[in-house]
Structure formats: C-alpha cells, structure tokens
Amino acid sequence: MKTKYRGTAIALGDHVDTDTILPGKYLATMDPAILAAHCLEPIRGRLPPLSKNTVIVAGRNFGCGSSREGAPVSILGNGMKIVIAESFARIFYRNAVNIGLLPIECSGIRRAAKNGDMVETDLAALNLTVNGKRSFPLLPPPPHIQRIISAGGLVPLVKKELLAASRVSRSGRAKRNKPQKHNSGQKVGGARP
Amino acid sequence: MATEASSCARSGCGRFRIAHANLFLSPDNAAATDMPGSTISEKILARASGMAEVKTGDVVTARVGLATAHDACAKVLGPFERMGAARVWDPEKIAISLDHWAPATTGAAASLHAKTRRFVKEQGIRHFYDLGRGGVCHQVVMEEGLARPGLLILGTDSHTTTLGAAGAFAAGIGVTEMAAVFATGRIWLKVPPTVRITLSGKPDKFICAKDYILHIIGKLGRDSAAYKAVEFCGPAVDALGLSQRMTLCNMSAEMGAKAGIVAGKGKGAPASDDDARFESVNDFNIGGLTPQVACPPSLENVQPASTVARKRIPVDQAFIGSCTNGRLEDLQAAESILRGEKIHPRTRLLVSPASQRVYRQALKAGIISSLAESGAAVLGPGCAACFGGHVGILAPREVCVSTGNRNFTGRMGDASSRVYLASPAVAAASALYGEITSPEDI
Numbered sequence: 004m005k006t007k008y009r010g011t012a013i014a015l016g017d018h019v020d021t022d023t024i025l026p027g028k029y030l031a032t033m034d035p036a037i038l039a040a041h042c043l044e045p046i047r048g049r050l051p052p053l054s055k056n057t058v059i060v061a062g063r064n065f066g067c068g069s070s071r072e073g074a075p076v077s078i079l080g081n082g083m084k085i086v087i088a089e090s091f092a093r094i095f096y097r098n099a100v101n102i103g104l105l106p107i108e109c110s111g112i113r114r115a116a117k118n119g120d121m122v123e124t125d126l127a128a129l130n131l132t133v134n135g136k137r138s139f140p141l142l143p144p145p146p147h148i149q150r151i152i153s154a155g156g157l158v159p160l161v162k163k164e165l166l167a168a169s170r171v172s173r174s175g176r177a178k179r180n181k182p183q184k185h186n187s188g189q190k191v192g193g194a195r196p
Numbered sequence: 197m198a199t200e201a202s203s204c205a206r207s208g209c210g211r212f213r214i215a216h217a218n219l220f221l222s223p224d225n226a227a228a229t230d231m232p233g234s235t236i237s238e239k240i241l242a243r244a245s246g247m248a249e250v251k252t253g254d255v256v257t258a259r260v261g262l263a264t265a266h267d268a269c270a271k272v273l274g275p276f277e278r279m280g281a282a283r284v285w286d287p288e289k290i291a292i293s294l295d296h297w298a299p300a301t302t303g304a305a306a307s308l309h310a311k312t313r314r315f316v317k318e319q320g321i322r323h324f325y326d327l328g329r330g331g332v333c334h335q336v337v338m339e340e341g342l343a344r345p346g347l348l349i350l351g352t353d354s355h356t357t358t359l360g361a362a363g364a365f366a367a368g369i370g371v372t373e374m375a376a377v378f379a380t381g382r383i384w385l386k387v388p389p390t391v392r393i394t395l396s397g398k399p400d401k402f403i404c405a406k407d408y409i410l411h412i413i414g415k416l417g418r419d420s421a422a423y424k425a426v427e428f429c430g431p432a433v434d435a436l437g438l439s440q441r442m443t444l445c446n447m448s449a450e451m452g453a454k455a456g457i458v459a460g461k462g463k464g465a466p467a468s469d470d471d472a473r474f475e476s477v478n479d480f481n482i483g484g485l486t487p488q489v490a491c492p493p494s495l496e497n498v499q500p501a502s503t504v505a506r507k508r509i510p511v512d513q514a515f516i517g518s519c520t521n522g523r524l525e526d527l528q529a530a531e532s533i534l535r536g537e538k539i540h541p542r543t544r545l546l547v548s549p550a551s552q553r554v555y556r557q558a559l560k561a562g563i564i565s566s567l568a569e570s571g572a573a574v575l576g577p578g579c580a581a582c583f584g585g586h587v588g589i590l591a592p593r594e595v596c597v598s599t600g601n602r603n604f605t606g607r608m609g610d611a612s613s614r615v616y617l618a619s620p621a622v623a624a625a626s627a628l629y630g631e632i633t634s635p636e637d638i
Contacts, residue, residue, distance in 0.1 A: 023605055030296065044606075068354065097369065157376055161379060
C-alpha cells in the first residue's frame with residue numbers, strides 16, 4: 004500500500020465548506036468527471052490549478068456543511084489521493100475514508116504551508132514535511148478507520164463482510180452475494196496498521 | 197480538537213474499544229439496561245449496540261432504527277449494488293421523501309427520482325413520499341411519527357439532526373455509508389461527548405428558536421460541537437413546541453454536531469442522568485434577546501437584526517421555508533407581519549411550506565392566500581431555494597434574507613451573491629421594507 008505522497012500545496016483557510024468544495028447546483032450529477040471539473044469552483048480563480056501533483060492543505064473544520072459525497076469525490080477526481088487539514092468536519096471525514104480519499108489531520112499545518120510549497124507525507128514514518136524542512140508528526144488512524152482504509156474503502160469492506168456472512172450462514176446459497184465485476188473502491192495509502 | 201480519527205489516539209486508546217470483531221455484521225448482544233451516569237446519547241447508542249453501557253469515546257457497531265433518505269437515495273444504489281447487496285436489511289425501517297428537486301427541473305434530477313421510485317418498488321419500501329405527498333424529508337419523517345424517543349436514526353442529509361427534536365439520536369451520513377446501512381442495518385459510531393445547552397428566560401415578541409440558535413452559534417462557534425452531541429434543555433426549551441425544537445436541533449449541524457437532541461416526552465423516553473458527564477454546560481438566558489441575523493459568509497457572523505438594519509442593505513430576495521423554518525408557525529409568523537400589506541417592489545418573496553401537510557394546513561388557515569395577496573410567490577413543499585440547486589437561484593451580487601441554515605459563499609447561487617440568515621419574522625419584515633429590517637422596528 005502506498006505510504007508516501009508528495010504534492011504542491013493548495014493552501015486554504017478554516018471552515019472550507021462543502022458549498023465551496025462543490026456547489027449545490029452540481030448535486031444532481033453522479034459523473035465524477037463533471038464533479039471534478041467543478042471542485043472548489045467558487046474560489047478556483049484564486050487557486051493554482053488542481054492536479055494529481057497538488058495537495059489541499061487546509062485549516063480547521065475542512066468540509067463543514069452538507070453530507071454531499073460529491074465533495075470528496077470531486078477532490079479525488081482531480082487525482083489527489085490525500086487531503087490535509089488541521090481538522091475535518093465529521094461527515095466529510097467519513098465520506099472521504101469511505102470512498103478512498105485519505106483525510107490526514109496535521110496540527111500546525113495551516114500556518115506552515117503556502118500555495119506552491121512542496122508537501123511530503125510519509126504515512127509509514129507518520130511524518131509530514133513542508134519544503135523538505137519543517138517537519139510535523141502525524142497520528143495513525145484508529146483501528147476501525149484503518150480497517151476501511153486497508154480494505155480500499157467501504158464498498159470492498161462491506162462486500163467482503165457480506166460475502167463472509169453468506170458463506171457462514173448458508174454455504175450453499177452464497178450466490179446472491181457473489182462479488183460483482185464492477186469494483187469501485189480505489190486503493191489508497193494508509194497509516195501503519 | 198477531538199475528531200473521529202484522532203481523539204482515540206490522543207487519549208491513548210484507553211477508552212477505545214471495538215464492540216465487535218466485525219464492523220458491520222456483528223452478532224446481537226444481550227439486551228441493554230440504562231446505567232446511571234449516562235447522557236441521552238450514551239443511552240441510545242448503548243441500546244442500539246446491544247451493550248449494557250457505553251461511554252464517550254467508545255466505538256460501537258449499532259443497529260440502525262431508521263434510515264432516511266431524499267433525492268440522494270438514487271446515489272446510494274451504485275455502492276449498494278457494488279457491495280453485492282440485493283435486498284435492503286429491513287424495508288420497514290427506511291423512509292424516503294423527494295425534496296431537493298421537487299419537482300425535477302433537469303434531466304439529471306428526473307433520472308435520480310426515477311431510479312429512487314424503481315428501487316422503492318423493488319424493495320417494498322412503504323415509507324416513500326413522492327411529490328405532492330411529502331416534502332422535506334425530516335419534516336415528513338416527523339409528521340409520520342417515524343422519529344421516536346430513543347431511536348437511532350441515520351439520514352443522507354446533514355440536517356438529519358432535526359429529528360433529535362423527538363428525543364432520537366439522529367445523524368447525517370454520506371451515500372456510500374448509507375449503502376452499507378441499507379445492506380446491513382448497521383453502522384460504526386463513536387460515542388460522542390455531549391455539549392449541554394441550557395436555555396432559560398422568556399422570549400420577547402418576534403423571538404423564536406431561530407434567534408436562539410443563531411445567537412448560540414455566534415457565541416460558541418461553527419465547530420464548537422464538532423464530533424459531539426448537543427443536548428438542549430432548560431425551561432425555555434421545555435416551553436417550546438415540536439416545531440421550534442426541530443429548528444434548534446436542525447441547526448446544531450451548523451456547530452458541527454453529530455446529533456442535536458431534546459429529551460423526548462413520555463414514558464421510556466431516555467433523558468440524561470443527573471450525574472451524567474457533559475463535556476461542557478453552556479447557559480443562555482434568552483430573556484431580552486433581540487432578532488438575530490447571521491451575515492455572510494459564516495454562521496459565526498451573528499449580529500442583532502437592528503444593527504444589521506442600520507446598514508440599509510437592499511434585499512433582492514427573501515426566502516421563507518426549508519427544514520429549518522418552513523413549518524406552520526413559521527409561515528404564521530411571516531403572515532402576521534405581512535397581513536394586508538404589499539411587499540417592497542424591489543424584493544421578491546419566495547415561500548415554501550416544509551411539507552404537503554404544512555401546505556394544506558396553511559391553505560386552510562388562510563395563510564397562503566394572505567401571503568399571496570402580499571405578493572409572495574408560493575412554491576410547492578421541498579428544500580426550494582435553500583441549497584442553490586433548484587429554484588430561487590441568486591444572480592451575481594444579489595442579496596437574500598433566508599430562513600434556511602447556511603450562508604456560505606455561493607450557497608444560493610452566484611459566488612458573489614450574499615445570504616443573510618434570519619427568522620421568518622425578520623425575513624417578512626425585510627421583504628416588506630425591501631431592506632434588512634428587524635420586526636421590532638416596524
């Protein structure tokens with residue numbers, strides 16, 4: 004599992020809400036490409052372009068507001084596999100973990116990182132550095148979160164558990180819960196188990 | 197700051213425990229009994245997880261008492277299928293009401309609705325409320341008596357906290373998580389600490405629960421209840437009817453709360469023990485409180501309406517409705533200010549009853565015709581203009597006084613538009629004068 008991530012910072016403030024991450028007018032769509040195109044739209048003009056080589060570095064309460072899963076989907080859709088903040092709003096945090104976007108809490112990061120700074124995250128060493136100099140310790144996710152991360156998201160985890168349950172209860176009739184071809188959960192890096 | 201991810205690690209995992217080896221399909225445990233020294237949330241989560249007792253910080257696998265969904269139900273179906281699930285765990289414990297795009301205004305929304313209708317039929321979900329029979333999901337679930345004291349409720353909407361007004365533990369989740377709930381009937385939850393808010397005093401004229409909660413959020417902050425439960429109590433809460441309690445619990449979400457709760461009425465309704473541990477107890481006296489306004493773009497920018505009124509801010513649109521303030525007494529409060537008057541020519545007033553039932557009651561009471569006489573555009577029940585994706589979209593630089601729950605940048609339309617949150621009385625007074633106005637000043 005990938006444990007090292009590097010990207011140039013997209014520096015954001017406190018309380019970045021879900022309407023800023025993904026405005027309500029795009030809620031009816033389920034197409035990840037469309038969601039990705041509108042990620043952070045209300046403030047995008049002020050930001051460097053989003054890509055797989057960037058990483059969002061925010062302040063307190065990132066993702067506050069709506070339960071819209073399109074918010075983390077739109078970030079993931081731009082190729083970013085992790086998002087770093089001082090703290091996350093709870094539904095955003097769960098949504099991100101569930102779909103395979105890794106939310107990383109890092110105390111002190113908001114003041115330390117500016118737009119364009121190189122942010123390197125090492126989830127095995129539990130350490131984050133800004134421009135190769137300033138270093139911040141990270142905490143490992145608790146076991147119940149790590150389980151979801153290690154499984155590659157909530158879909159593969161529940162699928163595995165449903166399958167196991169059906170095998171146990173009725174070994175002859177497990178067909179109903181057979182794994183289907185379509186697989187969603189994207190593999191993400193995680194902290195050490 | 198304590199969060200789902202960190203507080204366990206920071207507290208040294210001493211109180212951390214996983215109730216069962218398997219996160220979603222755990223075996224049933226023995227029936228729970230209420231132990232002394234617990235909060236309402238601890239009691240409800242203990243019961244739901246089949247434990248004798250749970251404490252703040254515990255991670256439990258809980259059985260869901262009720263799952264609620266709105267238009268987002270259609271988005272639950274993808275992950276539900278990919279999990280390999282075929283049937284929902286219990287069709288009787290799912291309630292769905294279409295509210296965000298009611299009625300559908302785009303092909304994408306129509307397709308979400310069509311998928312939901314098909315799913316509901318296939319799965320035999322009886323508690324489904326289509327256009328003309330429902331309204332905002334939280335309102336409908338409450339009206340139908342599906343939210344009960346002590347119940348664990350999860351919903352696809354962040355304002356599912358509204359249902360805590362019935363004495364339930366009700367939290368919002370995303371669609372993938374809801375797919376797991378639909379498939380297994382279970383969810384992992386970390387037992388939250390409780391922030392207790394005690395309200396005392398008698399409200400002045402024009403003051404309602406919206407003013408209380410805006411004042412509270414302004415004082416305590418937008419993430420003051422992040423990952424926590426908020427319990428509202430005290431004589432001023434006891435004096436409130438259900439609809440005002442719903443407003444309080446609804447906006448606890450804007451403090452970051454996992455759940456907002458008012459202890460339920462009647463026998464068997466769980467209440468916090470006298471010796472329960474609260475993270476904090478915050479006392480507010482609402483006597484002398486004046487109408488409040490949350491100025492854009494943050495719920496923390498709360499000022500007295502009369503102070504904001506001095507800035508003479510012209511209002512393009514006033515919106516009265518939503519899960520926060522679309523109930524009968526909200527419409528009544530607005531109507532009593534507008535009765536016999538015409539709204540200001542530069543302002544358009546949108547009114548949306550929270551549900552079909554509210555709509556019918558308001559029709560019978562003559563409220564709808566009176567508002568229409570004043571110049572209000574009355575919309576059908578639903579979320580309407582509140583979330584900026586359906587109707588009443590704001591043009592660049594327009595100003596709206598809204599009875600909704602969020603004033604974020606671009607919330608109701610263009611990123612340069614501005615939303616001021618207030619009570620129905622303030623919204624009506626502002627529509628009447630065409631600028632932000634306190635009803636005290638009429």
